[in-house]
Amino acid sequence: GNSVTQMEGPVTLSEEAFLTINCTYTATGYPSLFWYVQYPGEGLQLLLKATKADDKGSNKGFEATYRKETTSFHLEKGSVQVSDSAVYFCALSDPNAGGTSYGKLTFGQGTILTVHP
Amino acid sequence: DAMVIQNPRYQVTQFGKPVTLSCSQTLNHNVMYWYQQKSSQAPKLLFHYYDKDFNNEADTPDNFQSRRPNTSFCFLDIRSPGLGDAAMYLCATSRDLGGWGITQYFGPGTRLTVL
Numbered sequence: 001g002n003s004v005t006q007m008e009g010p011v012t013l014s015e016e017a018f019l020t021i022n023c024t025y026t027a028t029g030y031p032s033l034f035w036y037v038q039y040p041g042e043g044l045q046l047l048l049k050a051t052k053a054d055d056k057g058s059n060k061g062f063e064a065t066y067r068k069e070t071t072s073f074h075l076e077k078g079s080v081q082v083s084d085s086a087v088y089f090c091a092l093s094d095p096n097a098g099g100t101s102y103g104k105l106t107f108g109q110g111t112i113l114t115v116h117p
Numbered sequence: 118d119a120m121v122i123q124n125p126r127y128q129v130t131q132f133g134k135p136v137t138l139s140c141s142q143t144l145n146h147n148v149m150y151w152y153q154q155k156s157s158q159a160p161k162l163l164f165h166y167y168d169k170d171f172n173n174e175a176d177t178p179d180n181f182q183s184r185r186p187n188t189s190f191c192f193l194d195i196r197s198p199g200l201g202d203a204a205m206y207l208c209a210t211s212r213d214l215g216g217w218g219i220t221q222y223f224g225p226g227t228r229l230t231v232l
Contacts, residue, residue, distance in 0.1 A: 032217060032218050032219070032220075034220070036223070038157075041226075041228070042225055042226065043121075043123070043205075043207050043223040043224050043225040043226040044160070044207065044209075044223040045223065046220060046221075046222065046223075049218065049220060051217055051218040087157045089159060093215075093219060093221075095215050095216050095217050095219070102214065102215050103148070103165075103211075103213075103214035103215035103216075103219070104162060105162075105221055107159035107160065108159065109158070109159055110157055110158065110159055112157055
């Protein structure tokens, strides 16, 4: 079945540091890939997405590139801010999944990011 | 702005007292989902509606029910909340079920406390 693995957290950085959160996936088909962000006490917000190989999703200074050869979708940001402190979820949706997996999001376990001034 | 709205944001109920959480959407999406999220874990899908068709996850307790009276609204009913049901409940919508790039959009969540 499908699965998503994120790097272990929590991740603690100083302001203006470079951020990478690793995400790798296993899917039977050709999935769409997503990064969601959850700020404290809030719901999930779509941060970026990519639907085919070599697509780069970007938003708010964050980027992730769909790498089919390495089955990865790592999240990066060149200079983090205190306001980026949140939980980040990598997820996939497999349009070719059948049965009970059809149309569902498979989430990674989430990575807690804390940015200090 | 088109959005997913959840009310209330915070709900306190007593052990065993039925509670209803509300979700509405202005996106005119066909699919509405309910998730349960504990701590900072990944959300766990409880069920979803595709239009009027209800789809329950196999491991969702019978204590959890849902209603979708129209396209815009969906409700989560917890018939007899236990202490273990304290969690954040997230509503999400998507234009369709499956397909390339179909994206789920989440509401702000309702934090349920069970006393």
